[in-house]
Amino acid sequence: MKARVYVTLKNGVLDPQGKAIHHALQGLGFAGINDVRAGKLIELDLNDQVSDADIEAMCRKLLVNSVIENFRIEREVPA
Amino acid sequence: MKSAVIVFPGSNCDRDLAVALEQVSGSKTHMVWHRAGELPDGLDLIAVPGGFSYGDYLRCGAMAANSPIMRSIKEAADRGVSVLGVCNGFQILTEAGLLPGALIRNAELNFVCRDVPLRVENSQSTFTSHYASGEDVVFPVAHHDGNYTADEETLDRLEGEGRVAFRYCAKVNGSARDIAGIINDKGNVLGLMPHPERVVEPAHGRTDGRRLFEGLLNALG
Numbered sequence: 001m002k003a004r005v006y007v008t009l010k011n012g013v014l015d016p017q018g019k020a021i022h023h024a025l026q027g028l029g030f031a032g033i034n035d036v037r038a039g040k041l042i043e044l045d046l047n048d049q050v051s052d053a054d055i056e057a058m059c060r061k062l063l064v065n066s067v068i069e070n071f072r073i074e075r076e077v078p079a
Numbered sequence: 080m081k082s083a084v085i086v087f088p089g090s091n092c093d094r095d096l097a098v099a100l101e102q103v104s105g106s107k108t109h110m111v112w113h114r115a116g117e118l119p120d121g122l123d124l125i126a127v128p129g130g131f132s133y134g135d136y137l138r139c140g141a142m143a144a145n146s147p148i149m150r151s152i153k154e155a156a157d158r159g160v161s162v163l164g165v166c167n168g169f170q171i172l173t174e175a176g177l178l179p180g181a182l183i184r185n186a187e188l189n190f191v192c193r194d195v196p197l198r199v200e201n202s203q204s205t206f207t208s209h210y211a212s213g214e215d216v217v218f219p220v221a222h223h224d225g226n227y228t229a230d231e232e233t234l235d236r237l238e239g240e241g242r243v244a245f246r247y248c249a250k251v252n253g254s255a256r257d258i259a260g261i262i263n264d265k266g267n268v269l270g271l272m273p274h275p276e277r278v279v280e281p282a283h284g285r286t287d288g289r290r291l292f293e294g295l296l297n298a299l300g
Binding site for chain 1: 137138141145173174179180181183184185186187188226228229253
């Protein structure tokens with residue numbers, strides 16, 4: 001079973017990387033971009049015993065810094 | 080003063096910090112590998128050095144903050160042992176929750192490596208007693224992620240309680256309120272991005288950092 005953890009910067013936390021990407025896209029001539037925020041995707045390959053609460057604990061303990069980041073967990077639904 | 084420098088894979092200012100401590104104190108500093116479960120007995124000071132622990136993977140300091148030695152460092156800090164974190168050491172202490180806030184990528188995205196003027200904002204701490212409040216000193220910085228950030232309430236509390244130890248005299252990395260170094264609520268943990276250990280002897284070109292270690296020696300014996 002796979003789970004994906006999406007880590008994003010909280011609103012208001014400066015994202016210099018997103019800004020640089022924004023400028024680069026504008027430099028390439030892409031119009032209509034209001035803002036760019038860059039985040040992280042962490043893929044976990046887990047056995048079936050790992051609960052949602054376990055994944056959340058992983059996020060709080062290591063994967064995410066709650067001072068500056070938010071997260072969202074997405075579990076892959078078996079086909 | 081019995082001191083220890085913690086060494087993580089990727090630390091690179093550990094020896095500089097040990098040299099500064101040994102020169103000033105005249106006694107041997109213990110080098111403690113991060114996998115050691117326990118710290119030496121009777122420490123007065125734990126120094127967490129600069130560098131790029133674990134290659135800055137995930138977030139700067141995040142891996143080191145969860146390494147085995149960190150539990151012992153937290154317990155020692157709770158007992159009142161002084162803890163100094165420089166550069167990556169500051170990042171590790173915030174990630175470990177020993178200091179509030181976080182250090183994010185420099186606002187201009189550049190790695191900043193130069194001497195910067197700092198203002199000593201509080202000379203009442205264990206770490207800054209040999210400086211005068213409001214005094215300007217020059218320490219080198221060398222970092223990519225030194226942009227201090229915290230919510231407004233935390234920043235107000237730090238300012239109100241005199242816990243901003245050092246402030247940049249000019250914009251360096253985008254830090255909130257130009258904060259360069261902060262102290263915890265009990266007053267026994269200091270984290271700062273600039274490197275006092277790189278300016279301790281005339282051969283370094285400056286000696287402004289030496290008084291930080293002399294102040295510690297004076298306070299801790």
